[in-house]
Amino acid sequence: MKDTKYSIFVIGFILLYFLVGMITGFLGANQIFPFSAWDLFEDIPNRRNDYGVIIMSYNGKIVSPPKLFQDSKDITPEYGSIIAYRLIQNFGKAYDRSDIQEAERLRAIFEANYMKAPARYSLVKLVYDPVERWKTGKYETAYIRVFSVRSEAL
Amino acid sequence: MRFILRLLPFHNFSEIMLKEAVLKAEYIVRFYYIALFFLAVTTIGDWSYYLDKSAIDPLWPIVWVNFVDYNFGVNIIFTTLLIGTFSAALFPKMRLTRLAAFLVLFEFVAFDKSFGQLAHNWHAFVLTSFLLVFLPYKREGDKSYNHNFLSIFWGCQAIVLLAYTMSGVWKIYNGFIQMALGEIHNFHPQAMSYQVADRLLQTGRTTLLDSFIIEQIWVGWPLYVGAIFIELLAFSVAFLPSFHRLWAFAVISMHICIKLTMGIGFEQNILLIALLFFNSPFIVSGNRWQNWLSKKLNF
Structure with missing residues (x-):
């Protein structure tokens, strides 16, 4: 008779991981690290309703024309950070649902980690078709609010 | 059980x-x-x-x-x-x-x-x-050591494979939902163009194959559907050691392709998959995927 307790433990662990991951995924709940739904790139973004940060001035200089954070290669070396992008999305969503406390908390993290100098920027809503925007650069914007970092006012 | x-x-x-x-x-x-x-x-x-x-x-x-x-x-x-x-x-x-x-x-x-x-x-x-x-610890005369050691090792392989299958399940599920809604979905020829363009717009970066894969949808289509297929079936490979090397090769190729198009590196997974599957202890001599297929298809 084989000792099966290790096999049963392993199968139980795998089953637990699967169930917790799938249930949190279906409920749209926050993932409990290290569990995960693994719902990565699960759908095709036909038309994006995103949030963006448009930098208007940085470190005492006017940015003309104002640039999206992701296009600000000459302003911040972290322009391509996907973490910054996700942070901006959560920041924008919190503002949109009027959860000001959460929005301010996320804003503080964004500014502390990605806006190292005095700056002025707008939080905007972006609407676009990804392939069309990639080819033509076209997107629609709607301004939500303008913010100043460390009293940059121009 | x-x-x-x-x-x-x-x-x-x-x-x-x-x-x-x-x-x-x-x-x-x-x-x-x-x-x-x-x-x-x-x-x-x-x-x-x-x-x-x-x-x-x-x-x-x-x-x-x-x-x-x-x-x-x-x-x-x-x-x-x-x-x-x-x-x-x-x-x-x-x-x-x-x-x-x-x-x-x-x-x-x-x-x-x-x-x-x-x-x-x-x-x-x-x-x-x-x-x-x-x-397990190896103790003198412990007859269950080998079986227990392999149980844990197999668990490591299985949990890695499970993650890919879960990812594939979501793509199939959402693919059908978007198909029903009349949107571009995961099985659509333009699926990969949209994923690549979307990701690169989020990061403002470029990659070696970005323009090519966004423009040439007939190249991206089989790659994208193939990737979903590789992901979805991954967990079954845990029970089919003859496919361990083949699957490892396929999934590592998929990660390299993702890096070249979307700029996302999953280097840790590439290393782990190579370690666990290239020389999988469950592959015994003659246990090759070609033999498994010919046996199933009665060649």
């Missing part, structure tokens, strides 16, 4: 086959901890990057960082990561060092993901290092 146990690839192994498989698996575990230590060393470059950050949104395992000086917390996380993984690389047979390696990795990854995005590049290493803590 008995049915599932019978499906395990080493269920019918003779004592000699079990012994040979364990010998291979023990070597792989040794290399696993060397690889983990190597990856820990590569994070040294991020140390100053994280010291430069000043605001954190901590995941539950590192809420303690909020109660100490931030720089002190960062230094503790990186120092223990190096010491813990080094000790496991030196003494992989000691449960204490394996436990230390898991704990320091768990803390490091939780920290790494505490800045606004829960990326998944380290998850597979965290899960496998957890399972490896439970590897």
